[in-house]
Amino acid sequence: MTASFALLRVHVPPQGLTDAPLDWLGLNGSGQAQARGTTLLSDLPPSDRLELILPASRVAAHRIELPALTGKHEAALIRQALEDRALGDLAASVIVSGARQDKLMCVWVCERAWLERQLANFASLRQADLLTPEQALLAPGQHAETPSGWIFQRAPGEYGLLPSQxxxxxxxxxxxxxxxxxxxxxxxxxxxxxxxxxxxxxQASFSLAQLKPALWLLIAAALIYLLAQTLEWRQLAAREANLRQSIRQNFAAANPGVPIIDPILQWRQSRGQPGQQGGDALDQLARFAALSGLSLKPARIESEEGRLKLTLTTTDANQLKPVLQGKGISFESQTTDKGLEQLIIKIDKGQP
Known part of the structure; x- marks a missing residue:
């Protein structure tokens, strides 16, 4: 029983869904029977839709007469008509309107608690799509034997249940x-x-098919947001690069022959503006570069009182070390986590 049917009909016995085997029928998309069998509830074959055929002993069909035009008062008129013929509390019943011919309507009544118990038994396995009474499968002038008894439809909407044929x-x-x-x-x-x-x-609230449009909309919104943020970051990076290039060109034009290490900080110092701590050390480094003829590109510049820390590539560090040693400037060298080399230079105001 691995085949999947378009519709699976399961015949619910009068005692309800229990551990007893159930009769079932599998239909294709055209409504033609493909297979039938009797299995336990947990062993029912898979299907796209599920129809439960409810026993006639649990569902009553009432043929009532209503005015031709009822409008929004139809439900109230149906309840009023059922009060005179239906047993039990109507508030505890499921009432569904059926076919109507002129002023006559067939109304189906079933105990709500019993019906909910049958659906609860199925809930752990699958969801029921159709709840069809046995009587609804009969045409006028037909009868059939069921576990509840003999059901018949004598005229349109006129159903009955009898104990014997x-x-x-x-x-x-x-x-x-x-x-x-x-x-x-x-x-x-x-x-x-x-x-x-x-x-x-x-039953429908947790359907994945209904959540798919919302999920796609959420994904699209997230992608649009990320794209907007990426474009903004690229614009800011381009503006920063253009600004640095402009400052470098202006500083080079205003100070020809001066090595450019940090154009922004050097520009501030040349204009007499307060810069970052370590401006004196930067001037000292510029003099070192001018004397040695080196073009240094430090990855990081830090300064403390009497010390200058330069984070350089290994190539730049190897070029600067002999110059410092030749001028008698003491320094220490250490390797950073990123594979760069940091030179810690002891600065004396008396040094050139």
Missing amino acids: DVLLSLCPNSQAIDTLLTAPPINRVNLLVGLPGLRRA
Whole structure:
């Protein structure tokens, strides 16, 4: 039983869904029977949709007369008519309107608690899509034997349940018998699930298919946000690069022959503006570069009182070390985590 059907009909016994085997019928997309069997609830074959055929002993069909135009008062008129004929509390019942011919309407009534128990038994396995009474599978002038008894439809919307075939044939002598009720198409289409709107909404609330549009919209919004942030970062980076290049060109034009180490800081110092701590050390480094003829590009410049820390590539550090040693300037060298070399130069105001 690995095949998947378009529709699986399961015949619910009068005692409800228990551990007893259940009769089922698998139909294709055209409504034609493909396979049938009897299995436990947990072993039912897979299907796209599930239809539960409810026993006639649990679902009553009432044929009531209503005014031609009822409008929004139809539900109230139906309840008023049922109070005179239905047993039990109508508030504890599921009431669903069926087919109507002129002023006559077939109304289906089922105990709400019993119906909810059957759906709860199925909930752990799958969700029911259709709840069809046995009587709805009969055409006028037909009858069938079911576990509840003999069901029949004498006239449109006029259903009955009898304990024996003899009594049935005495009332409906021209009635035609149906051998297999599950294979019969639903003549009067009715779905008692519409009488449980709260349960129906709860079953559909966690449908992944309904969440897919929202998920796609969320993903699209996130991508648009990331794209906007990336464009903004690129614009800011381009503006910073252009600004640095402009400052470098202006500083080189205003101070020809002066090595450029940090154009922004040097520009501030040349204009007499307060810069970062270590401006004197930067001037000292510029003099070192001018005397040695080196073009240094420090990755980081730090200064403390009497010390200058330069983070350089290994190539620049190897070029600067002999110059410092030749001028008698003491320094220390250490390697950073990023593989660069840091020179810690002891600065004396008396040094050139």
